[in-house]
Amino acid sequence: MKTAVIGSTGYGGVELIRLLAAHPHFELTKLISTSKTGEALDQAFPHLRHLGYAFSGLNVDELAEQVDLVFFATPAGVSGKYAPALAERNVIVVDLSGDFRLGEPEVYEAWYGKEAPPRTWMEKTVYGLSEWFGDRLPEAQLIANPGCYPTASLLALLPLLKEKVIDPAMVIIDGKSGVSGAGRKPGLATLFCEVNENVRPYKADRHQHTPEMERFAEICADSPVRIRFVPHLVPMNRGILITLYATNLNNYTNRDLFDLYCETYQNRPFVRVLKEGWPETKAVQGSNFCDIGFHVDERTGSIVVMAAIDNLMKGAAGQAVQNANLRCGWPEESGLTGIPLYP
Numbered sequence: 001m002k003t004a005v006i007g008s009t010g011y012g013g014v015e016l017i018r019l020l021a022a023h024p025h026f027e028l029t030k031l032i033s034t035s036k037t038g039e040a041l042d043q044a045f046p047h048l049r050h051l052g053y054a055f056s057g058l059n060v061d062e063l064a065e066q067v068d069l070v071f072f073a074t075p076a077g078v079s080g081k082y083a084p085a086l087a088e089r090n091v092i093v094v095d096l097s098g099d100f101r102l103g104e105p106e107v108y109e110a111w112y113g114k115e116a117p118p119r120t121w122m123e124k125t126v127y128g129l130s131e132w133f134g135d136r137l138p139e140a141q142l143i144a145n146p147g148c149y150p151t152a153s154l155l156a157l158l159p160l161l162k163e164k165v166i167d168p169a170m171v172i173i174d175g176k177s178g179v180s181g182a183g184r185k186p187g188l189a190t191l192f193c194e195v196n197e198n199v200r201p202y203k204a205d206r207h208q209h210t211p212e213m214e215r216f217a218e219i220c221a222d223s224p225v226r227i228r229f230v231p232h233l234v235p236m237n238r239g240i241l242i243t244l245y246a247t248n249l250n251n252y253t254n255r256d257l258f259d260l261y262c263e264t265y266q267n268r269p270f271v272r273v274l275k276e277g278w279p280e281t282k283a284v285q286g287s288n289f290c291d292i293g294f295h296v297d298e299r300t301g302s303i304v305v306m307a308a309i310d311n312l313m314k315g316a317a318g319q320a321v322q323n324a325n326l327r328c329g330w331p332e333e334s335g336l337t338g339i340p341l342y343p
């Protein structure tokens with residue numbers, strides 16, 4: 001199956017190249033770049049110098065003739081413009097951006113501050129958190145890959161909501177992300193001296209991933225869910241750790257939670273449930289795993305759950321390849337069996 005990556009000089013795009021170049025079923029046919037058209041891949045990315053690719057410009061009509069599946073690793077607002085034209089010509093689209101995740105144009109415009117994609121495509125897009133919403137993936141024409149924070153947060157949260165373990169009226173999620181989460185585009189906020197030896201909260205209670213989390217939390221809870229989400233930037237390259245706090249409505253014990261998470265994710269190869277100890281970003285780095293740990297506090301009647309992912313793998317390119325595998329009928333682990341890097 002022939003594939004293309006649009007946005008192939010960004011962090012998500014380069015991670016897709018790394019995965020697709022070694023994939024047993026996908027052929028990486030086109031690397032699209034608007035800024036490096038005609039240049040060789042190895043000039044920009046020496047770690048990929050053995051591959052010998054060059055970047056092409058973006059021409060949707062040509063692309064629709066040349067490939068079967070396109071990954072968009074572009075900023076918000078780009079796939080919304082180009083993906084429907086590809087999907088309408090039977091190209092499968094996996095979109096790493098937030099353009100198609102929120103279902104309703106009004107919600108997208110309110111949180112992203114950009115013109116929304118066509119409503120029809122927003123409504124029929126399949127959300128690619130395959131551990132929960134994978135049933136529709138085999139027929140999907142356009143797949144919205146989940147955001148990095150929602151991936152870790154929803155994998156931790158949805159079992160609790162589905163089993164009515166916690167109070168859905170108030171869930172608090174603290175997120176911490178490495179700097180590659182902000183993309184490769186240069187900016188003041190990601191300069192070394194701003195980030196190094198610093199931990200900085202940002203977009204508290206107004207991050208664009210809040211409505212995404214609430215939307216899919218409500219589907220599983222079958223009731224309104226309110227989430228307070230506060231992300232932080234931490235001085236590391238890769239990794240996301242979320243910590244979720246909620247009220248324990250039914251006196252669940254640590255053993256009950258372990259059984260619940262193990263049962264929920266028993267056939268899901270990328271979710272690792274910890275019986276003891278806490279997840280940490282180092283233990284998932286470079287892999288498609290999501291590690292989940294938890295603790296019940298009887299004194300305060302509350303539950304804390306932590307989840308760790310690599311933002312560029314399970315949070316972006318890894319999960320996109322997982323979704324493409326499921327869409328095409330291949331084992332979901334195809335091309336994703338890499339073990340985390342250590343140290």
Ligand SMILES: NC(=O)C1=CN([C@@H]2O[C@H](COP(=O)(O)OP(=O)(O)OC[C@H]3O[C@@H](n4cnc5c(N)ncnc54)[C@H](OP(=O)(O)O)[C@@H]3O)[C@@H](O)[C@H]2O)C=CC1
Pocket residue numbers: 006007008009010011012013032033034035036058072073074075076078096097098146147148180181182183184185311312315316
């Ligand atoms: N970084 C992460 O951890 C995660 C990112 N995401 C999402 O994935 C998407 C990609 O993220 P990331 O790789 O970090 O972003 P980057 O900023 O690193 O890269 C985005 C790339 O998109 C291309 N691009 C920019 N503007 C346009 C345009 N107008 N038309 C076509 N292409 C354009 C550029 O490539 P070129 O110049 O070659 O065209 C650029 O390198 C974003 O929507 C992001 O929010 C989702 C989950 C995690």
Ligand SMILES: CC(=O)N[C@@H](CCC(=O)OP(=O)(O)O)C(=O)O
Pocket residue numbers: 076096097098146147148177178179180181182183208209231233
């Ligand atoms: C560290 C950092 O800045 N992370 C980015 C991740 C955004 C992202 O991936 O955006 P979409 O999922 O909406 O496309 C942020 O918090 O905005």
